[in-house]
Amino acid sequence: MHRSSFHRWRATGRGPxxxxxxxxxxxxxxxxxxxxFDSLES
Incomplete structure (x- = not known):
């Protein structure tokens, strides 16, 4: 996973x-x- 994707998801409330x-x-x-991570797999 790219760092920018992780930070974007976190900023929008979709991250951990x-x-x-x-x-x-x-x-x-x-x-x-x-x-x-487990929730992403399902």
């Missing part, structure tokens, strides 16, 4: 749930990412 850290970085829980 993310957390923004105080320094502005974005993090994704591993379990949220796995569940999101």
């Amino acid at each position: 749930q993310t957390m923004r850290l105080p320094n502005g970085q974005v993090r994704i829980r591993r379990s949220d990412l796995k569940n999101w």
